[in-house]
Amino acid sequence: MKKKLLLLVSLTLVLTGILSACGKSGSGTSDQTFRMNLTTEPPSLDVAQAQDQVSFTVLSGLFEGLVRMDAKGEIAPGVAEKWDVSDDGKKYTFHLRDNAKWSNGDPVTAQDFEYSWKRTLDPKLNPPAPYAYQLYYVKNGQNYNIATDNPDHVSDPSQVGVKALDDKTLEVDLENPTPYFLNIAAFFTAYPVKKDAKFGEAEGYISNGPFKLKSWKHGDSIELVPNENYWDKDSIKLKDVKFLMVKDPNTEFSMYKTGQLDWSGLPTGSIPPAQLDKLRQENNKELSIKGIASTYFYNFNNTKKPFDNAKVREALSMAINRQDIVDKVTKAGQTPAYGFVSTGIHGVNGEYRSEVKDDYFKEDVAKAKELLAEGLKEEGMTKMPEFSLSFNEGPHKTIAEAIANMWKENLGIDVKLELQEWKVFLKNRQSLNYDVARAGWGADYNDPMTFIDLYTSKSGNNDIGFKNPEYDALVKEAYSTADQQKRVDAMAKAEQILIGDNMAVMPIYYYSSNQLVKPYVKNYVVDYSGNLDYTRISIEK
Amino acid sequence: MVRYLGGKLINIVFSLLILATATFFLMKAVPGDPFTQEKAIPPEIKANIMAHYGLDKPIGEQYLIYMKKLVQFDLGLSMKSQDRTVTSIISQSFGTSAKIGAFAIVISVIIGVYLGMMAALRHRKLVDNTAMFLAVIGISVPNFVIGSMIQYFLSVKLQIFHVAGLESPIDYVLPTIALSTLPIAFIARLTRSTMLEVLTSDYIRTAKAKGLTPRAILWQHGLRNGILPVVTYLGPMTANIITGSVVVEQIFGLPGLGAYFVDSVMNRDYTLIMGITIFYAVILMAARFITDVLYIFVDPRIKLSGGVVKS
Numbered sequence: 001m002k003k004k005l006l007l008l009v010s011l012t013l014v015l016t017g018i019l020s021a022c023g024k025s026g027s028g029t030s031d032q033t034f035r036m037n038l039t040t041e042p043p044s045l046d047v048a049q050a051q052d053q054v055s056f057t058v059l060s061g062l063f064e065g066l067v068r069m070d071a072k073g074e075i076a077p078g079v080a081e082k083w084d085v086s087d088d089g090k091k092y093t094f095h096l097r098d099n100a101k102w103s104n105g106d107p108v109t110a111q112d113f114e115y116s117w118k119r120t121l122d123p124k125l126n127p128p129a130p131y132a133y134q135l136y137y138v139k140n141g142q143n144y145n146i147a148t149d150n151p152d153h154v155s156d157p158s159q160v161g162v163k164a165l166d167d168k169t170l171e172v173d174l175e176n177p178t179p180y181f182l183n184i185a186a187f188f189t190a191y192p193v194k195k196d197a198k199f200g201e202a203e204g205y206i207s208n209g210p211f212k213l214k215s216w217k218h219g220d221s222i223e224l225v226p227n228e229n230y231w232d233k234d235s236i237k238l239k240d241v242k243f244l245m246v247k248d249p250n251t252e253f254s255m256y257k258t259g260q261l262d263w264s265g266l267p268t269g270s271i272p273p274a275q276l277d278k279l280r281q282e283n284n285k286e287l288s289i290k291g292i293a294s295t296y297f298y299n300f301n302n303t304k305k306p307f308d309n310a311k312v313r314e315a316l317s318m319a320i321n322r323q324d325i326v327d328k329v330t331k332a333g334q335t336p337a338y339g340f341v342s343t344g345i346h347g348v349n350g351e352y353r354s355e356v357k358d359d360y361f362k363e364d365v366a367k368a369k370e371l372l373a374e375g376l377k378e379e380g381m382t383k384m385p386e387f388s389l390s391f392n393e394g395p396h397k398t399i400a401e402a403i404a405n406m407w408k409e410n411l412g413i414d415v416k417l418e419l420q421e422w423k424v425f426l427k428n429r430q431s432l433n434y435d436v437a438r439a440g441w442g443a444d445y446n447d448p449m450t451f452i453d454l455y456t457s458k459s460g461n462n463d464i465g466f467k468n469p470e471y472d473a474l475v476k477e478a479y480s481t482a483d484q485q486k487r488v489d490a491m492a493k494a495e496q497i498l499i500g501d502n503m504a505v506m507p508i509y510y511y512s513s514n515q516l517v518k519p520y521v522k523n524y525v526v527d528y529s530g531n532l533d534y535t536r537i538s539i540e541k
Numbered sequence: 542m543v544r545y546l547g548g549k550l551i552n553i554v555f556s557l558l559i560l561a562t563a564t565f566f567l568m569k570a571v572p573g574d575p576f577t578q579e580k581a582i583p584p585e586i587k588a589n590i591m592a593h594y595g596l597d598k599p600i601g602e603q604y605l606i607y608m609k610k611l612v613q614f615d616l617g618l619s620m621k622s623q624d625r626t627v628t629s630i631i632s633q634s635f636g637t638s639a640k641i642g643a644f645a646i647v648i649s650v651i652i653g654v655y656l657g658m659m660a661a662l663r664h665r666k667l668v669d670n671t672a673m674f675l676a677v678i679g680i681s682v683p684n685f686v687i688g689s690m691i692q693y694f695l696s697v698k699l700q701i702f703h704v705a706g707l708e709s710p711i712d713y714v715l716p717t718i719a720l721s722t723l724p725i726a727f728i729a730r731l732t733r734s735t736m737l738e739v740l741t742s743d744y745i746r747t748a749k750a751k752g753l754t755p756r757a758i759l760w761q762h763g764l765r766n767g768i769l770p771v772v773t774y775l776g777p778m779t780a781n782i783i784t785g786s787v788v789v790e791q792i793f794g795l796p797g798l799g800a801y802f803v804d805s806v807m808n809r810d811y812t813l814i815m816g817i818t819i820f821y822a823v824i825l826m827a828a829r830f831i832t833d834v835l836y837i838f839v840d841p842r843i844k845l846s847g848g849v850v851k852s
Contacts, residue, residue, distance in 0.1 A: 040804070044623050051578075127623055128589040130582045146585040200624030218625070218633055219796030220707070246705050246794035250689070254697045254704040255794075423573025423809055430581060440579070460583045 032239040037269035046199035048120040048129040062207040063191040089177030089482035094170040101229035103212040110164035116193035123147040134189035139173040177482030180447040210535040237538035265515035289333035292530035293344040294442035294511035303465035311375030313503040318368040319410040337507035341451045344528040356492040360500035390418040391438035392425040466504040575620040616816040627816035638785030638797035644717045649724035657732025679726025685788040688719035705794030736767040776832030780825040
């Protein structure tokens, strides 16, 4: 018996030794490898089908548009080495560089861009492209894309305002002067597509960016390696980019700690809230916190009593303490929001939010009580009826509880909290089947318009029932001119109507992006909206 | 016997049909669709996409179209991962789940039966008490607790294993342990209780009286009878384990079927929901069918004649 025991113990020891040796050798990194978590499988790596952060993160390494964003967030030459803009701002002519090549060695031509954009806009694409509207700036783009119930439908693709004049010259005609069009041209919907490329697997996948797709193990990992045909390959230091798909934030955190990941947190991962709080308190050097261009707010159902009354909406908005919410509830470095357009968005010369202050209202409990009484009187009510505040899973419950508490304490209002499953929640919100609902919006491009045109009467994302002809006119005015000062003035006036005069939604905070980055990861760029440019990263151990 | 098994097969096909129908209509009754999202797609584009997938047709017609394809074994394309067929998603992720599941089953049966027999042989002694104490822990502590614990101690603290992923064979160890604790405990208890019963029965006494060696008594006469409930349990357990555990897959970041099942429902990925539900049902029914067949061989008392089942 003793002998057996001894044997067992020694066997265990030997095995543990072998295992730990294996484990150690496996977790060491080879030089110039960058590993981050995507959390989920990208739904599609087809330029025309992609529409989410995960797909975008992978695509941004694989492709390059006519222009790209440099480390400072400025437009830099991409496949196009230079471009001309007509005086009215409606015609762009891009001159493509000669040495831009696909991962299979073929040159990238103007025809590849024309093909890609028209493919995305094609109403008969299989399946139709969900993000096609990103190309509606192009002349006839919308009328070509929308075929049913559209009297202005253009069935002839040659009428669409994108044309290859020759292999290296691309001419783009726009519907309106669009000062941020180069931003759109850098966006993934505007990447070129090679005609015979396949998108479902690594095999047959052709791209033109700094990296090419080495492997795609569905649901498990994606690996990128440098594209030796990339024109700026000397700037690319990484030899291997590895994306993992780990769903559990705690697992992601452990993997970061043990060196299986070099990056954790946004844009495509997350840091467990409890850990984030701890990291912030100990002032961890690997943690970086940055404001990003997204706003967290509550929708009021502007069509439902008593929320159709501006005074009631204002009262609710003035009766909460936003600083307390970001300091004591969300605790991730967010900033209180008193406007709708978030921080980090370009204005005329600098940032919009410093040129147009978000001082549309002040938190004031006494004033809120007055407004509420007045508003209810106008509505013919004596007391605020009990209403529901709906939200989806995630961190939203604690925020809702805090706000409901503030309303209860400051205004004596009873709120019913309603947690709804994601798609049910969206469905209810989009069909105006709610009283007050949690919402969030992130910038698609770096211009206040990405927020402002949300609430025009006809916007598909207007899920608050807000209709204001003056507002619509201001948005139209901003659309019609290329003069940035005039545009910003019009959009600031629109924001004044939306928040200052009507409080159509209740701003709560501007988002922040948190990530853990190993100290040896250099030259990464997190842009204004929280996207990560990993293409120029170098590992310096 | 052919009639007996044939009857069971017809039963399976019929059950599958009912299951597919019920799932189809329940799934459509849930609010939302695959293309609802925070940043709404313009209604015209969405209408275009819905038409592409035939989701604009009346629900009865959608059902008939789906069933017609199903009969031809065509599960269609996923609506979330547009470039992939449901069949390829299932076959790839099932591969991972089945591999880890198979390890877990083999280990559970070997360790579980061994522990159970030892406990029965040393009834009310230290070995028995220890084994049964461990079994109680194994049954009552959920696998996500065990998974997180071994991950924390063995991977984060001691750094013996990787935290997650399946890069090398060694990475299979932790998920296998997490998956097998419950079945080990369950099998150990099952084996122990039946063995206790078996060991006091008449034919064991007869065998002893015949002068057979204790080893022969235990393995030939004891175990064969003692293992019957384990075989019964093995059917549904196999189906359960090889189709993937959502929680264990999540903790160890494994690309298994369980995660896809939950995601498909969250995403309202209709074709994938149907595909995985039907696949899961097929596995479960196949496992039970095989159990029935195995029974005929293991249990000599089950005799089938003239289509009448006597058990």
